[in-house]
Amino acid sequence: MSGPWSVVMTGEQWDDLRVHLFPGDRDEHGAVLRCGIARSPRGNRLLVRDVVLAENGVDYVAGDRGYRKLTASFVADNIDVCADEDLAYLAVHNHGGHANVGFSTTDMASHERGYPALLDINDGVPVGALVFATGAVAGDIWLGGGERAEITHLRVAGRPQMTLTPNPLTAAIADPGYDRQTRIFGDRGQAVLAGSKVAVVGLGGAGSLISEYLARLGVGELILIDPDRIDPTNLPRVVGARRSDAMTWLRDPRRPAFLRTIGDRIAFFKVRIAARVAREASPTVRITAVPRSVLDSDVAAMLTDCDHIFLAADSALVRRLVNSITHQYLVPHTQVGSKVSVKNGEVTDIFSVSRMSSPGSGCLQCNGLIPAWKLTEEATSPEQRRRQRYVEDDAVHAPSVITLNAVAASRAVDDWLMAVGGLVEADVTRDRWAMYHPLVDEPVEVEPTQKPGCLQCGPSRFAKGDGATLPVLLHPAGATVR
Template sequence: MSRPWSMRISAEHWAQLHSHLFPGDSREHAATLRCGLADTPSGVRLLVREVTPARDGIDFIQRPDGTHVLVASFVLDNVLRAATDHSVYIAAHCHGGADEVGFSGTDLASHENSYPAILHRTKAPAVGALVFARNAVAGDMWLQDGRQVPLHHLTVTGPNLQVLTSSPAPVAQADSAYDRQARLFGDRGQAMLRAQKVAVVGLGGAGSLLSQTLSRLGVGQLLLIDDDRVETSNLSRLVGATHRDARTWLTDDQRPEWVRRLGRRLSTPKVTVAARVARTAPVPPDVHAVFRSVLEPDVAALLRDCDHIFLAADTAPAELLVNAVGHQYLIPVTQVGAKVNIDRTTGTVRQAYAVSRLNGPRSGCLRCTGLVSSDRLRRDATDPTQLRRQDYVGGENIAAPSVITLNAVATSLAANDWLTRTVGLNRSNASTWWTHADALKGTTARDIATTLPECPWCGPEHFGVGDAGSLPTRH
């Protein structure tokens, strides 16, 4: 059985495309899409990089028989533009209707006449077409190996997740274990959660809470990535971790150093604990636990077909890598964390806060806002307010204070934002937002993150390029 083909589009590009195709006049309109490609074991994703509206009467004309067609020069210009950067050319137009759509015989004949020639001349991996109703889409993909495949679905990444297909799919009643939450967002909302593949990078205090929460909400697939093991100091905030996991009888300070080293080598990986807890959910998710660094190229590649990534690792290289994956593969990323700032001279607690930072394709970037700098990837470029908010206790080999309650606030904010957007309950028009909860003042502040036009990670160079671009992995 061939792998399914799907498409992802940012909220900004979706608004541009939808408003052009459906301006309110009930007529046919057209556009072209330039797409990157993510070829993964679970399926192939088209990633919309650019939308080019076709001008009515100039680029998109009506023939004497009443049918509409894109003019040859417009098609050629866009095909060549896609070919120059190894993108995939997609033609899109609209039909009437709302919830169901399909290609006409004229549409299919046009594909038969033109797409083999485009594939032969450009050597592109694929070329295709989409036809839209207001709430539906059908796709016809022609592949370089001669196969034709339909588009399985199109995903709009925000502010509320939208998944469009050619016709409404039946929805089964939610499992009785989810009766209370399904009363909030319905059987369809529960089914959407079950269809999600979500990654948690970093399974420490915050990551372990996220993994447990996501599994209890009913996520279908969980990808857990961390290369660290359980230590005694983790037990107060690592969900599900036990003294046995930390090998406390070997790592006790009274033991000889060689025994403590052995205990640390034998302690349980954090991902193993998180996977164990996730599998106790009433309907266990499919859990893939990876006890390696996300900076390894083949581990980073596992993120490419996720629907959302929670970043709970606090090292700058991991933050840069996951941030790049989000923009390159059009996957929303939420960074979560909790910080306690102590005056090292007096021991006074200066700050204690939790943060949830949702970053979406084309709307929010950890590098643009200075949170990933080059001394933290260029620390002196960090905005002073954000710098104070992210400040750890300084000094070499000094562990930052941490408490489970702050982690719980951060992860609850992050998971709730993700949940409301996934099931369609979000009432904000913002594609992304950052939440800062001050535990000492009892206040919560929200900011909308910005991006810089020429950013090397969220800008045109890497946005939506998929497998054609490189990632900042370890090698």
């Protein structure tokens, strides 16, 4: 468990905890956070699964050696739950102040007295403490074997996204090339973009636009995932695609079958085209281009420590996977797409959609967007796992046009940008899914519903991190990531 430690919680959890710790009485209050754990090359994250508020005078009482303390019974009840469910235990209290906070010598002495025993009860799963000011947080994490770590930050994965640190961080002056953006977000906002790791799953019409937008905004790291090669029919919609990428001279219908087959096999991967466009847009962006299915277990693992996922692949299996990652690893995602419905040769509906889902909110499963029949169909057909599918007849290509994709892609990136840039209005704290129907010039917004006990966003998976299995396929032998 080497590497930095951080904490992630949902916006709703933060609201509950903030109101409890800072009700306006300028007094000290307490709570316990029970957390799943996620480990990755970027570090270790404690994912807040439960916020257990300590009742003043009952669970949080006058201390023997300090001002206040959690009662022994309250601690025992929570550490027992953590031990049973393999969760990390974090005791919480607050100090005064706003932008700076740290533990007192009395706090640290209490950690020395109590945390070795709690670590034993929790079978070596981390225990520790957080102390909050209104705009800051510090942490002391006990890892076993005499090791301890401080937290680098706490991230609130909500609307808006917030990052709390023990002390204010000085933002470097942004590249002058981003002058027009920093006039909106400031140097600190540009630094947030530069420090963001964002994935785009599906690099077709919508995904290729999103990838370019993110690169031009100055996002620091992109993970691009799509197993498909460019097809001549994709050229009008995939940003930066060239006829030579699609090997059109080999795939011309007038060519012999063996030449068309060669063209099919050597056409460029969509991720390669997207990576080329992103690098032309931003010479500093770090890109991992993965020409494989996101359903491969090792590829799916790459999404679990991203800061956001844009889902632009219309597959029920992929939707289920990304939906699971959002709630299991507290990584927000936005599902993006457009569709043209045709019946008897007549266009019956056209729409573009952007659905941003925050951890703990109503999910794609709750809202009927991962149909069981489609999961079954895709799971039994490798060809349909590989290809996007919009119409019932495999031989018919669905209608599509770049402008429809642009509407969805722009809305999706704007929603994310407002959230991470802190420009969301105070009353816009819940997800709202947006659709636009150009046939009738009608925008529609809906608030996603949440079903109790949902297997995707409910307690069976929520914030378990590495403690639950993702719905992936077996890793294919010999597959490579580049």
